[in-house]
Amino acid sequence: MDNMAAERIRADIIATDVVLYMKGTPVFPQCGFSAQAVQILNFLKVQFKGVDVLTDPSLRQGIKDFSNWPTIPQLYIKGEFVGGCDIMREMFQNGELEKVLQAKGVSYAPPQKTA
Amino acid sequence: MAMEINEIERLIREALPDAKIEIKDLRGDGDHYAAHVESGAFIGKTLVQQHQMVYAALQGRVGGVLHALALKTSAPMAQQQA
Numbered sequence A: 001m002d003n004m005a006a007e008r009i010r011a012d013i014i015a016t017d018v019v020l021y022m023k024g025t026p027v028f029p030q031c032g033f034s035a036q037a038v039q040i041l042n043f044l045k046v047q048f049k050g051v052d053v054l055t056d057p058s059l060r061q062g063i064k065d066f067s068n069w070p071t072i073p074q075l076y077i078k079g080e081f082v083g084g085c086d087i088m089r090e091m092f093q094n095g096e097l098e099k100v101l102q103a104k105g106v107s108y109a110p111p112q113k114t115a
Numbered sequence B: 001m002a003m004e005i006n007e008i009e010r011l012i013r014e015a016l017p018d019a020k021i022e023i024k025d026l027r028g029d030g031d032h033y034a035a036h037v038e039s040g041a042f043i044g045k046t047l048v049q050q051h052q053m054v055y056a057a058l059q060g061r062v063g064g065v066l067h068a069l070a071l072k073t074s075a076p077m078a079q080q081q082a
Helices: A003-015 A032-043 A057-067 A085-093 A096-103 B005-015 B047-057
Strands: A018-022 A049-052 A074-077 A080-083 B020-025 B032-038 B068-074
Touching: A003 A057, A018 A032, A032 A085, A080 A085, A080 B047, A085 A096, A085 B047, A085 B068, B005 B020, B005 B032, B005 B047, B047 B068
Parallel strands: A018 A049, B032 B068
Antiparallel strands: A018 A074, A074 A080, B020 B032
């Protein structure tokens, strides 16, 4: 794998609590799956850094190698790979994502429980 | 162009012979699928590991020729969430 890309990823996920590797930016996602991932994080009011892999081909491949994960988006919390879009959605729906955020001491706003 | 449901199912079953596999072609275009895979091999694995096992079974096709595969995995009895 491209060592520069791996180094950059390692530095990013250590420096920032929540990092989302995605296509496009949090404001302008370039893919429906990345948009969903952003939506979930925004809904929980989690502060995160979006890294646009489309701006850097070595990063686009590098993050797949780094995580051993073939698709984008990819979510890292406190340096740990949490999953892609499907896992994020599943964990969001069953409340696991909140548990992970809480366990790792990342601040978020619990969704209002409404009927 | 894309992949057939049969081919996806065959590759998953090769790696996970006990798997219950349900695949839907979401748009009828042979390119956007949703799959639910249940296998005893997932017991004790995290969701990330379970998905990685399915991706490994598909031998590099996910994210390549197989553009979109919405994946849900579970262990039998369903109490095995990591």
